[in-house]
């Protein structure tokens with residue numbers, strides 16, 4: 001009911017937290033055999049937020065791209081939550097009274113599906129996000145909210161380290177600069193000897209949008225490009241004027257010399273369709289920087305890179321994103337996408353000991 005909904009005012013990068021939440025709720029409603037998160041469904045229903053017209057165009061577009069059978073690409077990526085669940089459960093099976101820290105927690109609800117009745121859980125995020133979280137999900141017993149940046153070393157002292165420390169960091173480290181990620185890991189090694197952390201990542205070689213298209217098996221690429229254009233079209237119809245102006249400014253600044261004849265979607269579409277493949281790839285790489293708000297991409301090539309940063313870090317595991325995800329209920333097209341990605345290590349979950 002409309003009057004029960006909670007209006008959320010949150011912009012900028014932190015608004016990115018709505019997308020994995022939306023993805024987990026989508027998965028849970030449509031594909032409960034893959035992943036089920038009742039709290040995520042409850043939260044999405046509670047929030048007065050238009051998930052389809054967010055100020056983060058890249059994710060809005062991703063949420064519009066669907067495979068045959070209607071599985072949105074973004075919700076498929078949200079399956080990282082399933083890998084995180086397995087990792088947390090395995091750790092707390094050995095250390096049932098451990099501390100688990102959810103770094104860049106957003107509105108993640110992992111606690112509710114892994115709780116064993118004795119762990120202590122911490123959800124850490126920036127103060128504006130923790131305010132929203134508190135409003136929607138008051139702290140349950142054995143859960144502590146920490147309103148601090150992950151780069152603020154003082155949060156390490158807020159954690160009970162008596163029974164082991166496990167950390168999860170979903171969709172957060174890639175928003176940081178490399179120097180910040182290094183600083184973060186050295187904080188972990190200094191403060192949590194024997195601590196462990198899992199996080200998702202996409203290798204450097206797969207991080208540009210050009211390489212991003214390459215995550216689709218060759219026979220799916222044309223259809224995906226068409227879906228991408230359709231999603232862009234849908235976005236254009238509802239995007240606020242300032243976002244459309246941004247896109248036009250960005251196209252005007254592209255290194256390639258051919259430019260659209262006007263500033264409407266039809267002009268952009270006609271221009272795009274005439275570009276050579278090499279020009280499209282170049283433009284895509286520049287769009288990627290734009291979509292990330294100009295933030296420099298931090299991307300390791302694989303888990304072993306962390307061990308070179310600090311000899312105290314060791315790799316416990318690197319799991320392909322869709323490993324052991326039951327695929328029976330999915331279309332052949334989605335299964336092929338998952339297998340193709342896993343075989344080539346396009347997206348993974350890394351598990352380190354610090």
Ligand SMILES: C[S@@+](CC[C@H](N)C(=O)[O-])C[C@H]1O[C@@H](n2cnc3c(N)ncnc32)[C@H](O)[C@@H]1O
Nearest residue numbers: 014016017020104105106108149150170171172
């Ligand atoms: C894409 S969301 C992911 C949220 C959550 N982990 C999930 O999977 O649903 C990224 C989150 O990282 C948080 N974040 C970004 N920079 C941060 C920082 N320096 N310290 C703490 N949290 C941060 C954002 O506020 C946001 O909630």
